[in-house]
Amino acid sequence: MSMTMDDSxxxxxxxxxxxxxxxxxxxxxxxxxxxxxxVSPNKDGGGGEPVV
Structure with missing residues (x-):
């Protein structure tokens, strides 16, 4: 079974x-x-957005 470069x-x-x-x-x-x-919290108390 030979492995091609793409598979590698x-x-x-x-x-x-x-x-x-x-x-x-x-x-x-x-x-x-x-x-x-x-992350920084949203104003509505929901999740957050990544800090950039």
């Missing part, structure tokens, strides 16, 4: 995305992805 890239991308999600959940991710965890 897809597997690497999937592994990297999974690792990033785990880092975000654990709170150990540094960089631009971390800003999405900080």
């Amino acid at each position: 890239i897809k597997r690497w991308t999937a592994k990297r995305k999974t690792a990033l999600v785990i880092e975000i959940i654990q709170g150990t991710c540094e960089g631009p992805w971390r800003q999405w965890r900080r």
